Amino acid sequence: MMRKLYFASTATFWIVVLGFWAGSALTPGVQQPAVAADRDITAAELARHATPADCWMAIRGAVYDLSPYLPDHPSRPSIIEPWCGKEATEAYATKTKGRAHSGEADAMLPKYRIGxxxxxGAQ
Amino acid sequence: MAISASTLQRWSIPLLAFAVPLGFVVWAFPTGLAPLRAAGIVTGWLGCGLLLVSLLLMLREPRLAFWLGGLERMYRWHHLTGVAAYVLLLLHPLALAANAWPASRLLAWQTLSPVTESWPVWSGWLGLLLLMVGLATTFIPGIRYGVWRWLHALLGLGVVVGLLHLILLGIDEPVLPILAVATAILGWRLLRGDLGLAARPYVVAAARRLTGQAVEIELRPLADPVAVTPGQFVLVAFAHGPVYRGCGEFHPFTISAIDRDGALRLAVKALGDCTRRMLSIEPGVAARVIGGFGGLLGNAGAAPQLWIAGGIGVTPFVALLNDGPLLRPVRLVYLYRREDDATYLSELRAIAASDPRLTLQAIATGNDLPDLDRLLPAASDLSGVECYLCGPAGLVAALQRALGARGVAAQHIHFENFEFR
Structure with missing residues (x-):
């Protein structure tokens, strides 16, 4: 019975993984989420959004409102929350022993871009 | 109210298998997330908890085995928790990817893709693949034991890599202690179980051929003997002798007699490479012994008993008969292929002739499963009788069905299969 469960679950797993790959390969182009009006956001304005409930971060020249994403972030809150309201490119690029975030994170970021x-810049 | 040993033995493993994964989930339960993402996280933690329980259940410590209801029971649950953990850990990345699917198919694949240049993703895949390969070897019959045990060890490596995957994700707070416990269990098993630090030194004092394919080996202790009782088995690794080449691996052997000076006699049937070589074992060969484990008749009361043995499975019953006169009426049904293949048959006939409490029913069955309906006592004769079975798994399963059909409740049917893969 356990032998059957092993082979059935393993086969199903690979079929579903292939399904995800096929779904991605058949998607025409990269779907960019709608971006809000691209306005300039200053360091001072950024700094006013420095709490977990209202968390903006500047990464590679863009500002992202990551408040809705914070609960999804896999690490414990004390790792990501101190970067709310700050320029966080260095933290984003050196997550684990100097390695950058994954392509998954890169693909997710545009959804949260606000400027x-x-x-x-002048206030 | 004090909890009895048998209650603890019965419930200890199910409680562990329930409480450890559930404890992890309660500790790390995600709130405010999309249902599929929460499901992905929960399945990951459930799998992690079950793997930890599975690791604990592979330890070969007599005292732990006693409290957890025996080594064979531990191995059954080791397999069950291991496979359940594997299925949950397969669901873990799929649920995380499925969560991203409605927003973006590309993002869903990015969540899974092993080509993503990221150690957290690579380590997750590596851990899962090690579990996949390690488990595959468990379910592919015919692999030599010596090769199998190293391939099976990939599962332990898979657990460690899986925990590193969590640390690389930045989830180090509860994971570091879990990694420490998992590494300690693996190290404990390697040092005490596989390398034999838990073993006591013995030496082969004599070897006697029982049949063409079976031998009885007498082991004398060179230090304090292991604590064993009749009906138990021990794990023994034999070294090289002047001619005999030992395998060096620990294998289970059932005790056929325990002498007053602590010497053990073991019955060995040639069933594989290692045991075939043991037919020509010679006195003076060093042996390391861990145990004792099991106890087919450990909690036997005063009720009459039915013992049913298939082939070399008669050995624990022989040990009980060698221990002294019976205290209750016993019917021993001994099934073997041919008379010249039946170990201890003449000894059993002699005991049955001198002990009126023992009724021996010795039956040569040939190569086919015998007609159990014809061999077993009538349902009326089984009322109030405790049934003990020992033999090949197929025979034991058939006997369970046949006894069940005669109205014997499961709690009155006791058996050991000695399956240790």
Whole structure:
């Protein structure tokens, strides 16, 4: 019985993995989520959104509102929450022993983009 | 109220298999997430908890085995929890990817894709593949034991890599202690079980041919003997002798007699490479012994008993008869292929002739499963009788069905299969 369960579950797993791959391969182009009006966001404005409930971060010149994503982040809150309201490119690029976040994270980010980061811009 | 040993033995493993994974889920339960993402996280933690229980159940410590209801029971649950954990861990990445599917098919594949340049994803895949390969070897029959045990060890490596996957994701707070426990269990098993630090030194004092394919080996202790009782088995690794080449691996052997000076006699049937070589074992060969384990008749009361043995499965019953006169009426049904293949047959006939409490029913069955309906006592004669079975798994399963059909309740049917893969 356990032998059957092993072979059935393993076969089903690979079929579903292939299904995800086929779904991705058959998707025409990269689906970019709708981006809000790309306005300039200054360091001061960024700093006003520094709580887990209202968490903006600047990464590679863009500002993201990551408040809805924080509960999904796999690490414990104390790792990501201190970066709310800050320029976090370095933290994003050096997650684990100097390695960058995954392609999955890169693909997810545009959904949360709210503007360009203009550190020295007028308020 | 004090909990009796038998209650603890009965419920200890199910409780562990329930409480450890559930404890992990309660500790790490995600709130405010989409249902599929939460399901992905929950299946991961349930799998992790079950794997930890599965690891604990592979330890070969006599005292632990006693409290957990015996080594064979531990191995049954080791397999059950291991496969359940595997299925849950297969669901874990699929649920996480399925969560992203409605928003973006590309994102769903990015969640799974092993080509994503990221150690957290690579380590997750590596852990899962090690579990997959390690389990595949468990379910493919015919692999030599020596090869099988190293391939099976991939499962232990898979557990460690899976926990590293969590640490690389930044979830180090509950995982580091879990990794420490898992590594300690694996190290404990390797050092004490596989390398034999838990073993006591013995030496082969004599070897006597029982049949063309079976031998009885007498082991004398060189230090304190192991604590064993009749009906139990021990794990023994034999070294090289002047001619005999030992396998060096620990294999289970049932005790056929325990002498007053602590010497053990073991019955060995040539069933594989290692045991075939043991037919020509010679006195003076060093042996390491761990045990004792099991206890087919450990909690026997005063009720009359029916013992049914198939082939070499008669050995624990021989040990009980060698231990002294019977205290209750016993009917021993001994099934073997041919008379020249039947171990201890003449000894059993002699005991039955001198002990009126023993009724011996010795039957040569040939190569086919005998007609059990004809061999077994009538249902009326089985009322109030405790039934003990020992033999090949197929025979034991057939006997369970036949006794069940005669109205014998499951709690009155006791058996050991000695399946240790």
């Amino acid at each position: 360009r980061f203009a550190p020295g």
